Each structure stands twice: as structure tokens, then as C-alpha cells.
Amino acid sequence: MSKRSINGSDFAAMALLGADYLQRNAEHVNALNVFPVPDGDTGTNMNLTMTSGVRELRSKPSASIGKATEALSKGLLMGARGNSGVILSQLFRGFSRSLAGLEEAGTAQLAAALQHGVDMAYKAVVKPVEGTILTVAKEAAKHAVQYARRTSDVSELMREVHKKAYEALQRTPDLLPVLKQVGVVDSGGQGLVFIYEGFVRSLSETDGNGYQDHYSMPSEAAPPEEVAVPAAKPVIRKQEPLSAQARLTTEAIEFLYDMEFFINRTLSGHTGAFFDESAYKRALGKDGDSILVITEEDIIKVHVHSRKPGDVLNLSLPYGELTDIHILNMREQHRDLLENEHVDVSTADFAAAELLAGQAVQGVPPGQVFEWAPFGIIAVAIGEGIEDIFLENDVDTVLSGGQTMNPSTEDFVKAIEALSAEHIFILPNNGNIILAAEQAAELSERNVTVIPTRTIPQGLAAVLAFKEEETADRNAAWMKNAAEQVLSGQVTKAVRDTSIEGVDIREGDYIGIKEKTIVVSNASLQEACQSLIVSMLESGGDLLTILTGEGAEAAGTATLCEWIAEQYPELELEVQNGGQPLYPYVFAVE
């Protein structure tokens, strides 16, 4: 029996399964990172983005497709993390706008909505790059618009969309040479294909037909997880009959308690314990996922999915008083939704209030009057040393994140709202965070300028160019200019064998990255550093700053400094403890 239209409930089921497919394959998507660096996180970012979207959707169940897609869009927009996450949120933003006001949608309307999403996403990205999630979405949407003329069966249309998206994904290496070199398909595009796959399966279930029976893809284009990916972990795909899928999906929520609370360091007598954010996160990670810890002054926001909420609370108690504690059972939520029962109203309010409640994070009690500062600066950084350097140099808020954890649009919005400043600058300090920051700037009603810093060294150069007494425009221009004057380099360990731009890389080697190019791979950390420095100083420079991170040893650093002093006697050298994870050394040449 074919389905001629879908309503809000149908769409919710689709989105939920889409999110589920993405979540289960997040690691696979992570492994598609072009650079063999240990922090490939497109899958994590897209998953967290989608999770936020679905959470919002669940909190506002509606039979109207217009309302349902709007809820998803809002959740995605706020939860957007990383470039792919931001693009995903824009795709569904356009999608939902196109369906606004509709109770249900048929093939023509869905196809138009997909196309609208693509248009929106292309507009949002300053320089759209083909061979990415954009291309995958675009080709799928284009095909949908054509195919919708031939069919009025929504399931069939979505199957075509998924098929076309998958085919477009396979062609991404032809469009983006770097993908071909490394032998992967685009990670963001892969994430989208997983979401579409979830859509298709959800529709097939409600058809009463197993998806695979109707799956018409040629065998060589079979399930996307069989794409040759070097060192990618095998993707575990459940092969149970699809009628059982729904139940399984619920049980698949392993870390079932969705927890969110604040640790207030100033309340109660428990302020003694030193809060080591990374150790705390590691502790949460032992039995949890979707971990998010945001420290703002004396208030720590914690989000985690855990099997044992009691353990999480006990772990947190020594650091201060716990406030605004929300614990949701995600399986319960999921069952409710699938059984099409009423979602507990108070729970829905909870989740809906989450976005608003988040704005109470700031340490300023309501009613108190503060004079606003002319400027505020938000920087993204990870590593205690780097955070301190930023905080000592005019930065008001450091959002924890960067190479391993990208802050979401919502994190930025909250940080913006928490600052009592007329004009706010954001230093993303990572190429993959810029879009989320820009999206936050757009969503916020405050004056926000994103200085598109791609590295920590660029961010440091930018804050040093900041002058309190100058205008916002001039500061923005100077900070941007200062960031462009810095050459950034970083050293990390390769996570797989590959060959990129003529450099052969073996897993476990240290790779030196100059700006965006891998210039060296060497089993010795010392030699990798030296080669990278030589390359960075090719066109001169007066000052070399070294930020030491986890994995850098004092003796090794001393040897490196001696070598630099010998090779470059004129060069000024400054070594700082950055404390960043995964990258033993970050270099800046100015």
C-alpha cells in the first residue's frame, strides 16, 4: 500500500529513525575525516546536532507536518555543531519553511521542500564547496523534484532520494580531489545519507513492507557502510526483521538517561574541590555519551546520557551545589512517541523550557543592574594553558572545545546572552566552528562579529590586536588582519595509513600540519617538529611561539628549543604550556 502523504507524526518517526541511523554510524562518519588526525568528528557533530533536533521534535509532538518540521528545525538550529551540523540545520530550516502551515505533505511538496532546504544551505555557506554534504543534498533534491512528477508515493520518492544521495556521495571524490587522494567519500555527505536511510526505513515500516524487499539499488551500490574506508571500523548493522525495528530502536538507546544540570561552585560549602574539566569529562565518559560540559565562571553546565544517573550526580557533588536537575528517560520518550501516545506534558515543557532555561546559565541574578561593557570577547579553546592565555588577554568567555569537541550554535548563543557587552566578538579558532559561530551571531539579537580565526595562534594574534578604546568596526578589521599575519602549525599522531599530497603517512607517525597542509610525517616527534618548523620559517618570521600540549615532554621541548636557537639564532622564541589534548605541539610564526 503506497503512502500518498505524510503528517507530523509520520515525519517525527522518520526523523527519529534518521537520527538513530546517524547515531549508530557516527563513528563510521568520524573515520571519513580526510586528515588522519585523531579528532575527526563530523559524525559526532552531526549526531549531536540531530539529537538536539529530535529532542525538540519530541517535546512538541504535532500531527501537522509544518509544526513538526519547524520543531526539528529549531532544535537543529540551536544544536548545530561543526560545519556539517550547521549545513544540516540549514537544510532542514529551508525544508521546514517550505512546509510551513501544512498539515500533511505529498511528494511534490516534499520534493519542493528538499529543494528549498538546499537553496537555504547554499545561501548560508560563504563559499560552497562541491563534493560535500551540499552536493549530496543538492543532487538528491534535484532528483526528487523531477521524480515527484512521476510518483505520488512518498515512500518511493524517499527511496529515490536516498538512492540519489548515495550515488552523489560516491561521486564526491571526483569533485573534491583531496577525498580521492585519501580514498574516502565526504563525511558530511555520508551523514546525510544515513539520515535519509532512516527516513526510508521508517516509511517502509509504516507501509507494512520490509524496506530491503523493495530496495532496488544495484548490488555494487549496496549499503553505504561498505564503501572502502581505510581503517574505518566495521559498521554494525542490525539485520533483524524490520517489523521489530521499532522496538529494537528503543532498546538501542543504551545510555538511556538524558541528564542535564548545573554545578554551582559558589553555592553550598562544597567549593573546595578543584574542578578539572577534562578529568571530569573522562569520568563521565566511562559510562555515558553525548557529554557536554560548559564552564562559565562559577557555573558548570553538564549534559550527559548515562545508564546510572545516581553515579553522575555523586560524581558532581564535590564540586558544588547541583541546580536545575533534569533527568529524562529517553527510552520512555521513544516508546511514547512510537506508540503514538501522549507525551507527558510536564516532560514536554521541560524540554521546551530547556532552550529558555539555558539562558539562565549566566551568573547574573535577575534584577541586578550592571553597566554594560563596550566589548565582550568569546573564544573557543581547549587546554588549560591556552584558556588562561585567552582569559588574561581581554577574552571574557572561553568556550571549551576546538579540536575534539565543537561548541554548538546554542552554546554560542548562550555565551553571547551571558555577556553584558554592547558588542561581542567571537573567535572560533577552528575552521570547523566558524559556521556555528556565524549562525549564532545571526540568531542572536545582539551585536556580534565573528572573526573567522581557524587556529589557536590566529585567535591569540587577534585578541592581541584588540583595543578597548577603538570602535567595533576597526577592532574587527584589525583582529582579522592580525589573524591573517600568523602562520599556524601543529603536530599530532596519525590515526591511519594514508598518502596525501605526496606525503606518505603511517599510522602512529607524527604528522606536521602547516596551515591546512600536511608537510611532514615522521615516527620521531622531534624530527616531525623540526621539519615542520623549517617549512614554517621558509618565508621568514621573527617570533616563534610554541604551545606545548599533552604528549609533549619537557626534555623533548628543551631539545627542540636548543635546536631552534642553533638553527635560527635571530629568531625570538617563546614557549607556553597550552595543555591542549591530541596535539603535543602547536606552533605560531609571526
Next chain:
Amino acid sequence: MGKVRIVTDSTADIPAEVRERLGIEMVPLKVIFGQETYLDAVTINSEQFYEKLAQSTALPTTSQPSPLEFAEVYQRLLAEDAESPIISIHLSAALSGTYQSAVIAESMLEEQSDITIIDSKSASFGFGMRVLKAAEMAQAGESKERILDEIKRLDGELKLYFLVDTLEYLQKGGRIGKASALIGSILNIKPILSLDPDGVVLAVDKVRGSKKAMARIVELLKHSFGDEPVAITIAWTHGDDTAMELCELVKNNFNVQEISYTTIGAVIGTHTGPGTSAVFMYRL
């Protein structure tokens, strides 16, 4: 009417031989190391001071000349020639009570006198240059009015920038002024320091590393002077190479007609610390 006499204080950082040649009267400020008090540029010279500073565990302090010490100088000059107008030019009143002492001294005098006391709103050669010009004019027999006009004109003609190794001395001595925001940074930040129109220390800009700092100074000076003919004075603290590097850089980038050198004396040095270098540039 007698010849105009010029009085200044030790913080003008004018070398002794120049003072003698031009007949400039200098009232010394004091540097105090624990129990010992030294007269700046009289009982302690720049070299001795930085040696002592390196050995001393506690930071020295400084003090302005007493009104009496000023009065004695004024009285001596008036005794030589009661008709002589006196122009007394001093360290920024925002940085020191020296100017205040001079003003009190004048009010204490019982003799009939014509003394003009000027708050230079500057420090070191930033006003030393004006003292020199005034002295040259006085020697040439120019009138008090013409000399005062010239001092006023020169006020806006000079730019000074200085670099310190650390802001610690400016901070501990309480002279950090508007550069205080830069204190306490982990990064080796080099503030480009100057004095504002009121003679208060201010950080014009901040960069990292001394090479960048020098390049920035050149840029700032270029903005003011372009390729006009200029005179420069380079001031340094004992045993520091940065000033020479700065001097070379400035020489190569400007139409420099005159160069002079001076050391930063004990009193200024107490507040800026070792490793201070300064460039003073003015239009010819």
C-alpha cells in the same frame, strides 16, 4: 636685562658635558637603596645605578628634590645676576612632585625674581630636547619670550616611544598609568609605551617580541614624520643592545639629520627597569 638662565632636573637625561657646555643648571632627584641615598647623575651615574640595581634585592625608591634645593639654585643664579630671567623646565607633574617643589621654591624666594616654571608633561629626553634648545637660544642671547615661544612650539614636535623588558618596574613604582591593563599576561607581550598629552604613561599598542615592537615603533613614527628631515635621540640603559638595534632601524627608515645618544638615568631607570630603550624624534 640679563641673560636667560635655564634650570632643569636630572630626569631630563642630559649628559653632564652637554649641561656644562650649555650652562644648564640641574637639580638632582634622589634614588634611595635601603639606607643609602644617592643624588641622581651626581653621586650615582647610570652605569653604577644598573650595576647596583642588579645586585640589590629590594627595589630602590626615588624622591623629588626638596623646595629648598630648588630655592638654593634659584638664589645662586639670582646672586650671579639679579636681572636674569630663569626658565625652569621639569619632569611631568603626573609622574613626579618635582615641578611642585620648584613652584613652592619660587614662592619661598624673598628676592625679586623672574622665574617661569614649566611642567613639561614629558620625561627623559622628551623634555631634555626642549631644555637643550632653550639653553642654546639662551646662550645666543635670545629673549625669554622667544625662548618660551620656542619651547611651546617644540612641545608638539616631538614623539617618544619606549620599550621596557618588563612592566614590573612601572607597576611597582606606581607609574604604570594607562598601561596597567597589560600587567599579568603570561605571554611575552611588548607594549609600545609613550606618554599621553598629560604626561601619563600609556601603551600605544601591544605586540609580541621585541623585533615586532621595533617595527611597530618605526610604523608609528613614519605616520608622524614620513620622510621629513628629523633629529633623533636614542636613550638606553646600561648593557642593553635593543637600543642600538632600534637606532639602526630608525636611521635606515627616516631622513635623519642629527643623532644623539643618552643613557636613561637612575631615577627614570628605577621606574622603567633595566632593558629600557627609548627613541625621541622631532622635526628639524
